[in-house]
Amino acid sequence: MDSASASGTGESAANTSPGRDTTDTEYARCDMVERQLRKRDIRSQRVLEAMASVPRHLFVRPELAAEAYADSPLPIGGGQTISQPYMVAAMAEALALEGNEKVLEVGAGSGYQAAVLSLLAREVIAVESLAILADSARARLARMGYVNVRVEFGDGSEGWPADAPYDAILVTAGAPSIPPPLIEQLSEGGRLVIPVGPPAQQDLVRVVKRNGHALQETLFACRFVPLLGKFGWPPGAGAAEPSRG
Numbered sequence: 001m002d003s004a005s006a007s008g009t010g011e012s013a014a015n016t017s018p019g020r021d022t023t024d025t026e027y028a029r030c031d032m033v034e035r036q037l038r039k040r041d042i043r044s045q046r047v048l049e050a051m052a053s054v055p056r057h058l059f060v061r062p063e064l065a066a067e068a069y070a071d072s073p074l075p076i077g078g079g080q081t082i083s084q085p086y087m088v089a090a091m092a093e094a095l096a097l098e099g100n101e102k103v104l105e106v107g108a109g110s111g112y113q114a115a116v117l118s119l120l121a122r123e124v125i126a127v128e129s130l131a132i133l134a135d136s137a138r139a140r141l142a143r144m145g146y147v148n149v150r151v152e153f154g155d156g157s158e159g160w161p162a163d164a165p166y167d168a169i170l171v172t173a174g175a176p177s178i179p180p181p182l183i184e185q186l187s188e189g190g191r192l193v194i195p196v197g198p199p200a201q202q203d204l205v206r207v208v209k210r211n212g213h214a215l216q217e218t219l220f221a222c223r224f225v226p227l228l229g230k231f232g233w234p235p236g237a238g239a240a241e242p243s244r245g
C-alpha cells in the first residue's frame with residue numbers, strides 16, 4: 001500500500017454543488033477509483049464498480065463535499081470519521097462478497113461504507129452507537145434509495161444478535177481485541193474483518209470461521225477511531241485523529 005499518489009486527487013470536485021451528482025463529481029469519483037484504488041492493489045471488479053457508483057460527496061457535510069474524493073478520511077461529526085476511500089475498498093474486498101450475503105457492519109458512521117456493501121451483498125445491517133449519526137445515516141440511505149441497508153442504534157461490539165448469523169461482519173472502528181460475540185455471530189464459512197490493536201495503530205485482521213474454528217490472518221496496518229462499548233475501549237481512549245481509517 002502506498003500513499004504517494006495522494007497529492008493532486010479530488011480537486012476536480014471543487015466546484016460541485018452539494019446534494020447532487022454532477023459530471024464533476026462523477027469525474028472526481030472515476031479519478032479516485034483509477035488513482036487510489038485500481039493503481040494500488042484493489043482487484044475486485046465488483047468493488048471497483050461499487051466505489052464508482054456511490055456518491056461519496058453526499059455522505060459528508062456540504063462544506064466538505066469538495067474534499068470527498070481525496071485520498072484521506074474526513075470528519076463526520078461526533079469526533080468520528082468516514083474512512084479513506086482506499087480503506088473502504090480494501091475492507092470490502094477482504095470480505096470476498098459475491099452478492100447473496102447478509103452483512104453486519106459495526107460503526108455505520110455516515111452510512112457510506114454500508115452503501116458500498118449494499119451493492120455487493122443481499123442485505124446490510126449497520127449498527128451505530130452514536131444516536132445522532134445513526135439517525136442521519138438512516139435518513140440519508142433511505143433518501144438515496146439504498147433499500148437493502150438497515151441502520152440500527154446500539155452497541156455493535158456485542159454484534160447484533162437479532163439478525164445473526166452473518167456471512168460477513170465488518171468493524172470500522174479499532175478494537176482492543178476481537179469481541180467474542182462477533183465470532184459467535186458468524187455463519188460457517190463467514191468472514192470477519194476488524195482492526196485490532198492499540199488506539200495509535202492497529203492491524204486489519206480477517207477471521208474465517210471453518211468447522212467452528214476461527215482462522216485468523218493479518219492483512220495490513222491501519223488506524224481507526226476506537227471501538228467503544230462492552231467489548232471496546234472505555235470512553236476517552238485514543239483521542240487522536242486517525243490517519244487512514
Ligand code: SAH
Pocket residue numbers: 076080081082083106107108109110111112113114127128129130133154155156157158172173225226227228229230232
Ligand atoms: N463506516 C463509517 C465510518 C466509521 S467511523 C462510514 O462509512 O462513514 C467509526 C464509527 O464507529 C463511528 O461512527 C463510531 O461512533 C462507531 N462506533 C464506535 N464504537 C461503536 C460500537 N460499540 N457500536 C457501534 N458503533 C460504534
